[in-house]
Amino acid sequence: MTQKTLKAAVLGASGYTGAETVRLLRNHPHVEAVAATGNALAGQKLSSIFPHLGGRGDLDVIKAEDVRWDEIDVAFGCLPHGTSQDLIETLPSNVKIVDLSSDYRFRDPVAYSKAYGREHIAPERTASAIYGLSEHAAESLKGADLVACPGCYPTAILMVLLPLMSPLIIDTDSIIIDAKSGASGAGRGLKEGNLFCEVTEGTHAYGVGTHRHTPEIEQELNLRAGKSDIEVTFTPHLLPMARGEHVTCHLRGDVHDVQAALEAAYANQPFVTVLPLGSPPPDTRHVRGTNDCRIAVYPDRVKGRVIVIGVIDNLVKGSSGQAIQNLNLMMGWDQALGLDVLVPLFP
Structure with missing residues (x-):
């Protein structure tokens, strides 16, 4: 049976973790980044912001409200804390969420508000999100719809x-x-x-x-x-x-x-x-x-x-790479899929 390719949106693609997520997804055999959001820089090519992302798979940076969400399978949240939950809580239920911000990491929403200075708009969601430290959460990640990636x-x-x-x-x-x-x-x-x-x-x-x-x-x-x-x-x-x-x-x-x-x-x-x-x-x-x-x-x-x-x-294990590792575990795939091609850069 042919493996379905997941369509991914990268929220906040104009930041470092967003750009790194787009870069790493180009190695993934079953996931394709098809939407890159960045409200302040909407209208530009992603390669004009990050020239190293030119060539195959270059994307137009668009506003989040212009994404065709009915065609998206998974969203990688690469936005700052606060901004992330404000957008994620508007997304349709068919979209799996892998959030790289701090917005869903705390089981206790009161602890979140103390640390980040604002109340969570969906306290029941942050309480139930899976904390995605991949090697220690593999079983919990299977079939999950909302994963909070740990801080670096x-x-x-x-x-x-x-x-x-x-x-x-x-x-x-x-x-x-x-x-x-x-x-x-x-x-x-x-x-x-x-x-x-x-x-x-x-x-x-x-x-x-x-x-x-x-x-x-x-x-x-x-x-x-x-x-x-x-x-x-x-x-x-x-x-x-x-x-x-x-x-x-x-x-x-x-x-x-x-x-x-x-x-x-x-x-x-x-x-x-x-x-x-x-x-x-x-x-x-x-x-x-x-x-x-x-x-x-x-x-x-x-x-x-x-x-x-x-x-x-x-930016990889502490952020975008771990996010993709989490998606692999959510989908029941080999956790190394798309990441095992990475060799350390030296010097």
Whole structure:
């Protein structure tokens, strides 16, 4: 039987995650991007905004209301928080949703409003959405109609920490996360802090003690551990590079137990590599442009403490690649479909 090709709309295609979603879908044998929305830039070719997307499959950027929604099977929401739910809640029920914004990540709509400063317009939908950390949600994703893709920092961090939560093998009172991201993680909007002269030749922390991804991370750790009191110390930093995410998690536990738990969790996962103990630390360049995650475990010089490092590409595994991986699982396909052709870009 011939496999039906799904028709996809990419909402917010003029942003980095939207453009990356369009790029990656060109590798997919069963999904075709047929609509690209971007209200502010409607009327342009997508290739005029992103020249690297020229040639085969170039799209006209149109307003969301001009999409022929009766012909669309799946929408990838690549819009900012708030804007995403406002549009998604107007879409017809025949359209499956893979949302890359923060709008459907919180089970508790009150937690969402505290983190993002506005009430959710469809609290029952955010409470029932599937949290799409692909490797940990495969069964829940089957047949789902609304999937919330994790944030890029939570993706890298939860890939490291979730396998240690059940059974619980670390002290949850002393989790410290030092995280670093490339500038694309801040989006494509014109912001003074993202200008070349503001970013290059330096690094700085931001959202210190207040970053909005922290409650998302804590939500998932508590759910997995069956607890309600896990809190983490999370400090993100901006690095002068375009893409990549590096997280260093400082934990209290046994290094061999942590290594064994991670190896067991990801033994059959195509996109996750747990390096052998004693390996050189993973580098963001080792996963650049791919849907891969690399994790390495080290004993700290302080007895009883463990250091775990994880690296991903924030635009692929931390965003658009994971979104496509989620769609594959929703449809009952091989989760690697369309993504297994990606090889790291080096240098």
